[in-house]
Amino acid sequence: MSLPRKLLAEALGTALLLAVVIGSGVMAERLSGGNVAMALLANTLATVGGLYILIEVFGPLSGAHFNPAVSAVMAWRGELPKTALVPYIAAQLIGAVLGAWLAHAMFDMTVLQWSTKLRTGTGQWIAEGVATFGLLLVILRAPAGRASAMVAAYIGAAYWFTASTSFANPAAVVGRMFSDSFAGIAPTSAPGFVIAELIGAALAVGVNRLLSPARPVDEASAHPTPPARHA
Amino acid sequence: MSLPRKLLAEALGTALLLAVVIGSGVMAERLSGGNVAMALLANTLATVGGLYILIEVFGPLSGAHFNPAVSAVMAWRGELPKTALVPYIAAQLIGAVLGAWLAHAMFDMTVLQWSTKLRTGTGQWIAEGVATFGLLLVILRAPAGRASAMVAAYIGAAYWFTASTSFANPAAVVGRMFSDSFAGIAPTSAPGFVIAELIGAALAVGVNRLLSPARPVDEASAHPTPPARHA
Amino acid sequence: MSLPRKLLAEALGTALLLAVVIGSGVMAERLSGGNVAMALLANTLATVGGLYILIEVFGPLSGAHFNPAVSAVMAWRGELPKTALVPYIAAQLIGAVLGAWLAHAMFDMTVLQWSTKLRTGTGQWIAEGVATFGLLLVILRAPAGRASAMVAAYIGAAYWFTASTSFANPAAVVGRMFSDSFAGIAPTSAPGFVIAELIGAALAVGVNRLLSPARPVDEASAHPTPPARHA
């Protein structure tokens, strides 16, 4: 696979991921008549299904990261060429914004808009750190062939067990800044979330080493069919 | 497998698919007391379960397309004999209508009826295009043995993230025209949906080529157990 | 495996299945405050999870039929010794009643009780026939190793798309006669359900033959690891 194709895959996959997250949030909010638990439940199930198939579809092409924190960890581990890191992140951010706009177009909403939903405070930041820590731990330790189901299941759980509903992805934060809807986040709240996510990701790298001294990247390269990396 | 058996499989599978979609919509609407989010949630889960098992059951027999857009793409790629395309579509359309009628019979409703539910407008058409684009991308890129779970998961997500609740299937449009219930679509709204679906399917074929120059059909024929195609 | 162990497995598995179906119905009805869609949704998810694990656990022991209609079809196909049929059905019926009683004991209800919930009429009977037809088709055509997930997914869908909420099992009918709760069925309604189920099962045997002339039982015996049969 050439890098341009990988970037196309990352951009398209991230766009579809954001369209799923934001679009299902809009649909859920419209239909649930103010029942927030119902809205989040529908939003959760759509995200779980969407993540599962997006990782399966794009994993063999680009690794299906869709997430700058994941790409950074992969570059640090040598599983992504370091020169590809910035292009990957750019593709993810562009894709995320386009995905938000696609959701708005489908739901007859103003395409360009900004979220006004404040998400801030110590609890939220701890939650985002925990959410991203868990996501990276899942990605780094998923058995071959199970990463798609595991990442989807993890995010489904994390929508509920973390106080921040688990963005766990700086590209998702950026895309969701552009949507004044159920899944949105106000731009002023974005930096706190991104910093917490990066700390959580770094923590996962450290804990992963504590749990097993052998470097999983070496084991992985010994497999005939390397596991898809992502989310 | 002879062609008549394949056509029986397509007709029966499409009939059961429509019975699941329409029947669960009726049940959900009756029990949910006006809570549309709850009704769509139940409708979604039933459809996900039904699609999964129908693709597993009928995939080895006919490919489990249940969908003229899927059959057209398969014929175009040479995975379905071109002479089988019209009979496949006929079997799917007949099955879809019979499935709607079966649902009505189970729920003590007038068997022959027409939907009055208008589904129209730019947002709906974009949504149907996106929905069918995603479905075909999933089908064209699903790893061997995972297509059943992936198509089911995708449609489950698409019921929520597309503004049209993702028909993504011209045979489903035809069958659902015959049901004045939760899952119905007024006949006047049908052409717009079908056109959007065909555009979405064509787009998926193009994007699939951009993503990988090698023709997956060749790879597939090298597998000892070819993946089920469908939905 | 000796026959007594198989019968213990069938009785225990059927008891746990009925405890899951009836127990989750009681819990769902108590917590949902009159929201029948919510109650059926919870009842559905519990049944799906329960069926999946019960088939995995008991499949290698007894085939995990838990269902006289399934055992009858298996005996007719030569996959169950004909002399084992009556003992199997007896074990299932005894297990079903004990399972209902176990559910009542857990929920502090009178152990011995009878359902007063009438379930009758042409729509209900057609639905029970369709439900059992679908179940047997799934069992007869499930690929090796996927029967547990497929039966669970099918029943989850059938709780919603059939007007009868898919009993699809004469032993379940008997067990649920003994529970005046959400999942119950009045004894006077039981014969209609059982007859409809047997017709549906017979229909599945016929359609299965139409779909493939080769006898799957022969193919199955050629597999090194025979698929679990059940539910």
Added chain:
Amino acid sequence: MSLPRKLLAEALGTALLLAVVIGSGVMAERLSGGNVAMALLANTLATVGGLYILIEVFGPLSGAHFNPAVSAVMAWRGELPKTALVPYIAAQLIGAVLGAWLAHAMFDMTVLQWSTKLRTGTGQWIAEGVATFGLLLVILRAPAGRASAMVAAYIGAAYWFTASTSFANPAAVVGRMFSDSFAGIAPTSAPGFVIAELIGAALAVGVNRLLSPARPVDEASAHPTPPARHA
């Protein structure tokens, strides 16, 4: 793997499990506006997803027991060194409490608190016995590679079909004593639950022997890839 690493895995895994159970309970209670069925449904789905990935992640490291009753059975069967039993249980109990505190920190709640929710009576105790019996039976009989999905599916069902919502884990009882929230249990109710769980676990060991005289532990050691044990 050295014992300290295994203990780290058990403590971290149990902490995350309790954070999932308690955190999703808090989120569900806050969002559901008094609809207990909705709250338990969300709590259930988060727990199912969380258990699945935690068993996959920690299974290869420590067996992913997260549960003193499971560790005791494994020690009794010779699958866990007897000298590791007390350290395992200590790690689980410490992890459980830390997990409760992590949930509180995320949701801006007082970190140190005690549950006031009474859970007592014969029905509750029978239910806890049944819940733990079922869990151990699933663990002892899960086919290789399916234990993660099966334990998750089982607990999801057991949240609804047992009157006690299936703690099925003395470490979970201890952690949930420390949370005055949806998932909590008053300390005075804890001993009854733990005793019922241990009786249920012992019963599962006995029934497992009745079902198959051959010792599965021997079969398991013949597998090239031993199944993960857990939950």
